[in-house]
């Protein structure tokens with residue numbers, strides 16, 4: 054199998070992993086509107102993947118369809134042996150690569166030495182990388198931040214660049230900064246310089262505050278990265294991966310139809326497995342930016358199931 058990171062055409066535009074957002078349903082919706090070059094799953098715990106109770110509780114995080122290719126499975130944990138076994142299983146599922154989460158700032162996981170905590174534990178980070186390489190025999194990438202309390206780009210990114218990774222997605226903030234300050238793109242540029250200095254082949258993908266396709270192109274040019282990863286920018290523009298700045302002006306009925314399509318796919322895919330509340334955060338993507346949107350959205354936010362959404366949409370479409 055070809056190494057996906059080596060076959061993607063640059064500049065590379067990636068849909069960022071977002072827990073309870075970028076599941077198979079949302080990725081299919083985006084694939085139909087304007088597809089990124091590469092998808093990531095939500096972060097999935099290796100403890101869950103290898104659990105003796107079975108794979109079931111986390112398997113929906115690794116569910117995908119042909120439409121969402123190429124796709125990378127993102128995994129997290131702190132036990133190299135579990136990473137090894139989880140990577141074997143992930144490889145069997147047909148993923149194009151494995152990404153290790155070394156950036157999630159959630160206190161509960163950091164306290165247990167996982168995700169962003171690995172920034173202060175390069176020895177364990179190195180063991181985990183080796184386990185994933187040997188277990189999955191797939192391309193390996195890491196998504197990380199530039200430090201925990203302080204910016205430590207040289208030390209941490211410098212270390213990762215020596216691990217023979219296929220790619221490094223650098224979110225330009227420290228753990229302490231969460232998402233509260235603008236991303237330090239100059240630190241991401243520093244990562245590129247460090248990479249070039251040691252002649253490493255690792256691709257560097259910048260992440261943080263990319264607000265449009267053109268903004269992505271500007272950042273790629275200005276900071277020298279091989280591509281960008283876009284997270285929250287997708288909420289404001291579902292067509293963010295379209296290779297132009299075309300503005301999609303949807304009619305009210307088109308908005309309702311898109312919302313219905315998303316709701317039906319969510320219910321068809323997850324049934325009772327996922328709470329309907331998780332779906333409702335997407336209503337704003339469809340019902341916003343027109344006069345009276347907030348009142349109508351408030352009505353949709355009161356719905357509890359597909360039937361109620363369909364009934365409400367029908368009542369509005371009659372008047373449009």
Ligand SMILES: Cc1cc2nc3c(=O)[nH]c(=O)nc-3n(C[C@H](O)[C@H](O)[C@H](O)COP(=O)(O)O)c2cc1C
Pocket residue numbers: 069070071072073074094095096127154156157196224260261262263282283284285286
């Ligand atoms: C709701 C939400 C869930 C997220 N879940 C993940 C995750 O599962 N794995 C991960 O590496 N990053 C996760 N992130 C971080 C994003 O991938 C991204 O790094 C961050 O949002 C900054 O990029 P942006 O400015 O383009 O949004 C999440 C972010 C948000 C807002």
